[in-house]
Amino acid sequence: MIEAGKKIILFDGVCNLCNNAINFVIKRDKNDVFRYASLQSEIGKKLIAERNIDISKIDSILLIDPKIAYYHKSTAALQISKQLSGIYPLLSVFLVVPQSLRDWVYDIIAKNRYKWFGKKESCMIPTPELKALFIDQ
Template identity: 45%
Template sequence: MFDIPEGKRLVLFDGVCNFCDASVQRILKYDKNNLYVFAALDSKTGSAVQAHLNLTSEAVDSIILYEPGGSCDIKSTAVLKIGTSFGGFWYLLAIGWLVPRSLRDVLYDWVAKNRYRWFGKRAACRIPTPVEQAKFLP
């Protein structure tokens, strides 16, 4: 099916979206506890996880946070969980938990809908550097 390293959380992302790529770069930079691994939504791993979770591209097309044996979060909830896990000033994102999910997801969906127009997209996923390669699943 799919193989996620023990103790890791998988972030599935839109591999051709420049905004999504910048977000992955930010996670790589601030993930001091080495919690996250990554896969593009349309990769072998991404497709297998989405099938396992019965998620379709219509339901979510830009981020999924999957914790094996734990939870699956999408949209604004995934963003808040990832951001607050960094600690430090990032914990200020916890204020977002005070906003009802339905309202957070309206904002999330608006940004997701416009992300290609605002930030552009690539013809293909960016190739990770040799240092990053271990954090990216096929």
């Protein structure tokens, strides 16, 4: 179930880099802004289909903001950083960099993420204390 007002981060559930990034966000989401689901989950597929998103072009992260629509690639990462505690909101200054350049760097990392960081056989299973943050459980 999706809680009203929560932003949803859809991520590649078998990617080690993506799983580590989600754990990073969870630790710094002091205002409880986000909920999480893997792209491979039923709810992930449903949210993607509802928005007519071509998943062949977006395969690593999506930020769904119920008030706005969705963000993908580098824009999603930077929009997420704006909500985190600490110095991470300062990263949003990179939103002034042309999206094509930001996404070019993002795509290089996304294309090589399995080779550089590894891949799991199945999606991450959250610990019991984190389970409530995942909408695909």
